[in-house]
Each structure stands twice: as C-alpha cells, then as structure tokens.
Amino acid sequence: MIRLNACSINLYSGMIPLMMDLRDAKVVIAGGGAVGARKARFFASEARVVVLSRSFHPDFAETAVETVKCDLSGMDDDEIVSHLRESFLVITALEDVELNRRIAALARRCGAHVNDAHGVLGDVTLPSVVRGETYSIGISTFGRSPGMARHLRLCIEEHCGDIDGMVRLQETLRENLKQIVPDQLVRSQILNEVLDDPAMWDALARGTAQAKEEALRKYL
Template sequence: MVPLIIDLAGRHVVIFGGGAVGLRKATYFCREAEVTVVSRSFLPEFSGLDVRCLEADLSDMDDDALAVLLDGAFLVVAATSDEETNNHIGRTAREAGALFNNARGDGGDTLIPSVVRGEEYLIAVSTGGASPAVPRFLREHLEAAYPYLDAMIRVEARLRDALKQTVPDQAKRAAVLRAVLHDPDAWTWLADGEDRAYERIQERYM
C-alpha cells in the first residue's frame, strides 16, 4: 500500500453500520464527502452529522440489492459487527469498482489512518491496526515539541515568496528554508508573533 491524500469533495462514501465504529467513520468523512450510512438502527449521534441515514436489513440482502446501494460509490466502508456481512459487502464493492475498507473481517484495499491536523498541515498515521495508541502518541509529541508549527509554516511560505524575488538559485533558497527550520531561535521568536518572527528571520537570513 502507498499513502495518498485525496480530495473527496463531491465523492460518495457509503458506510454500513450505525454503531460506534460506523459513527466514527461517518464523522471522519462527512466534513468533505457525500456520506450515506446504511444500517438497521443508528446511534442518536448520527442526527448531528451531515449524512444520509438509510434503514436496511443487510442480513438477508442479495448481491443485486447490495449493488444498488453501492451505485456511484467511490469508497465503501463495512463497519457492522458481523464479519460475514462485512466480507459480503467487500466482495460486492470490488465488483462495483469501489475502494473498500473493512473494519472487521477480510482486509480491504484501503486503510483509514489516524489524522494529526493543524491549521496549515495534515499528517496521516497508520500502524495497520497493530497499535492504535501510536498515532495518539505521535500527535501529543508533535504538539508538545512544536507548539508553533502552524505559525512556522506560514512564516516559511512568506519567506519562500520573498526569496523567489531575491535569490534566483533554487538550491540556495531551499538551503535557507531548511536553515530556518533548524534554527532554535526562529522557533523561539514565534512566541512573540508571526510578524516579529518573520522580521527577525529576514534580518538573519536575507
């Protein structure tokens, strides 16, 4: 597998399962994709999400009926408590040409990572289910070690634009940007605000 970050705007995600796992998956995707959740019952929290909830009994649903539910789906997530049902959904999803994630049962072709998200960055972490605690550990470490990471990204963007106007050599521009990131003073200056930090960085490196 290889990691990708995909724009899901306008894409259809179909999730099977109205329990806690289905709710977590729906919450993950509904901020961007069009989400339909299929289940016999739904937790009350689904009412607060921007998703379409479709009541259906999957236990005796045949392939044709299931295929109708998957029509136009970009990604299918099986999040029921029954492995046999999840595997059935997976087989039908593959036949429909949709990506598939299985929360319980035979492995799908898509993993849903844990996400570390700031205002200016997005980091996806997956251990393949081996250690769910690791993504949280990494997020906590990142937040503690780099509390001004969003601000640094914005400062780097401004500095990059300024360097393009004054330094024609791309390798030299890249060297300056790396030097700033490795400069402890630059990170300390961010505590006084982005503008002041940018001024000091300019004085030192330009």
C-alpha cells in the same frame, strides 16, 4: 484505476499514503455503531456519506450524513448493490465478519474501494490525522497497532509546536527569498536553518510578519 485482485490482503502490504480530493465522492458505510460514526466523521466534511444500519450511534445526531435504516442481512445482493452503486469507497463496520465480507465483495463488483473496520478486507486503511489550517499529517501502522497511530498523533500535537505558524512563516519567507536570493541552494539552506532554530519558533508568537523580518535580519 488499479484494483486488488485478492478478496483479502495481509496487513496492507504495499500500501502508500495519498492525499485525495473526495469532494462529491460517495462513501457508503455499513454499520452505524461507534466505529461507523467515527468513520462517518472522518469523511463527512468532504464526501457524500451514506450510512446503512439497523440503528445509529447518538453521534450521528451531530454528523451531517445520510442515514438509511435497514437490515442488511435480510437484503438480497441486488438490493445491497442498489445502495453501493457509484460509490468511491465502501466501509464495512459491522460486527458480523461474514456480512462484512459479502458487502465488500459486492462493493468491489461495483468498482468501489473497500475499507474494513476489522482490518482484514479491503484496499484502503484510515490513518490517524493531525490536522492544522495549513497542513495534514496521516499516520498509519497498517492495522498492526491503531493505538500506536493515536499515540503518535498525540505526541505530534503536544511536542511539535506551532506547525501552522511555521508553515505560514516558511511560505512568506520563501516567496520573499525568491525575489532577493537568486541561488536556490542558498534559499533552501536559509529555510532549513529557520526550521532548525528554536529562536525562530519562539518568534512565531510575535506574528508571521515580525518573525519574517527577524529571519531576514538573522540569516541574510
């Protein structure tokens, strides 16, 4: 595993997007406020989430995570480490920057990645996510403008049409084309023409099978 040596990094230089399978990974969140609750929701359906906090935002009532009521500032390092051990990721979401820093340093000692709600510590940042049944789009400004990441999510959701429908059409069409068009370049050209064709996007409303028939008629 590649680890960052620095305790704090400036604006996430060098970060690249990855899609990860976090099933069964342990994610610990320090701070159960509105921000901790949003981050808990982000991970709850995949990872095993544990939230350490003095109090918990009402949203936790509807989020399937483990909550541990505790005062982190009153704990010694060993006690905090006992909660962080075997974590894949530790998220610091407390107001207290010094306490966040202390928890982040202990997390690194445990071999965990760190995400910081203030965006100054850590080697992981959370993107804004546009999610469908067949795709996931992560958007990040690396802490420069979270509002812009949200704005771009809303733009994609509003203006990109039936992405799930088009992914399904492309999936079935490309399988079909592999059987009947031997030349890969020709297959790729047809698939791109379908993506660029507004009539094909309209055809999605008639169902995947019908849209595929129309695409084959038009482009073969």
